Amino acid sequence: MARVSNRLLVLGWHNIDPTPAFPEAPEAGRRGFDRQLALLARVANVVRLSDALDRMASGEPLPPRSVALTFDDGYRDNLDVAVPLLAKHGLPATFYLVPRFLSGELGAWWEDLAFAFRHGTADSVEWGGTTYPLGDPAERARAQDEISVALKTLSARSREQAVAELAERLAPVGGEDDRAAFMDWDGARGLLDAGHDVGSHSMTHAILSREDQASQTEELADSRSRLADGLGTSIDSVAYPNGHREDYDETTLRLVAEIGYRGAVTTTPGVARRDQPLMEMNRLIVTPTTSPGDLVGKVWRKARSTARSVLSR
Incomplete structure (x- = not known):
């Protein structure tokens, strides 16, 4: 059988x-x-x-x-x-x-956020009442991870607005070829x-x-x-x-x-x-x-x- x-x-x-x-x-x-x-x-x-x-x-x-x-x-x-x-x-x-x-019409928010952190020029970023230092890769990774968790608690519209605001604060420069396709x-x-x-x-x-x-x-x-x-x-x-x-x-x-x-x-x-x-x-x-x-x-x-x-x- x-x-x-x-x-x-x-x-x-x-x-x-x-x-x-x-x-x-x-x-x-x-x-x-x-x-x-x-x-x-x-x-x-x-x-x-x-x-x-x-x-x-x-x-x-x-x-x-x-x-x-x-x-x-x-x-x-x-x-x-x-x-x-x-x-x-x-x-x-x-x-x-x-x-x-x-x-x-829309980008993947987690990729847009990661791109902004990778190519950001800011020395720190404030979010949710916390200021995150961005002096080295480990600090950037910690900030990105913690902020990503917080963003997942939002509605889609609020999250889209928040990512745009964070990208403005991080001020990424260059790296256009690095965007996820x-x-x-x-x-x-x-x-x-x-x-x-x-x-x-x-x-x-x-x-x-x-x-x-x-x-x-x-x-x-x-x-x-x-x-x-x-x-x-x-x-x-x-x-x-x-x-x-x-x-x-x-x-x-x-x-x-x-x-x-x-x-x-x-x-x-x-x-x-x-x-x-x-x-x-x-x-x-x-x-x-x-x-x-x-x-x-x-x-x-x-x-x-x-x-x-x-x-x-």
């Missing part, structure tokens, strides 16, 4: 190449991601997330060691680097996109042409629990319709921005179901199981430089040992 499973390990990445917000040695991400995919192709059954959702919703079991691959935000290197490597290993993925990033609508179509799936990551990357019901409805419904209309494909799943349990609420869960999504992924570490809500699927976020050993060891242990059982079945 064929072995089957009721569990799915969903892995999530963001960028492959270094960015201001995610600095890394040149080429390290590309080499690391290639090694990760080689490992997954060898030890796991990599399935399309949409197919897994169909099976889990109908009660049909999954293949043993089932893993689904996802990417958030729509970094340009997802298309230029990740897609060719996925093709090399014959693996499908789902890419969660932000329509206002695709249109160039995001794909446009043609790039998103390239993902589909390569045989991958696309999902929603909200309209503006708003942290949904910080928004009122009307704004949440707009973020979830408009992103789904704009992606579907602009790409000519169904949008069946959503990835909650930031994705921790405090970053979405009961209103979010109700709206996601009412709008017509069939599933949603979080950033709560763990294995998605058929007996858990498909609107709160666990997911492990990794980086392309996570070593293959850590991928099956330290990172998967964040799933509180359940990921280990996926590999061993």
Whole structure:
């Protein structure tokens, strides 16, 4: 009898190449991601997330060691680097996109903030009643990290205004080529042409629990319709921005179901199981430089040992 499973390990990445917000040695991400995919192709059954959702919703079991691959935000290197490597290993993925990033109407606030800190000329910056010295890289990193945490408590509109204000105070000079690149609508179509799936990551990357019901409805419904209309494909799943349990609420869960999504992924570490809500699927976020050993060891242990059982079945 064929072995089957009721569990799915969903892995999530963001960028492959270094960015201001995610600095890394040149080429390290590309080499690391290639090694990760080689490992997954060898030890796991990599399935399309949409197919897994169909099976889990109908009660049909999954293949043993089932893993689904996802990417958030729509970094340009997802298309230029990740897609060719996925093709090399014959693996499908789902890419969660932000329509206002695709249109160039809005930048990724965390990248804009990191860019301003990296190229800022100010000796210090005041925020939230605290003055942060910026005399060396360690002080800059501490200030950026602490301010980023505070910004995540704001609504999307307030956060956008705050980042613009901080950038003005930091007074960055130069570094134009250092800005993180995001794909446009043609790039998103390239993902589909390569045989991958696309999902929603909200309209503006708003942290949904910080928004009122009307704004949440707009973020979830408009992103789904704009992606579907602009790409000519169904949008069946959503990835909650930031994705921790405090970053979405009961209103979010109700709206996601009412709008017509069939599933949603979080950033709560763990294995998605058929007996858990498909609107709160666990997911492990990794980086392309996570070593293959850590991928099956330290990172998967964040799933509180359940990921280990996926590999061993």
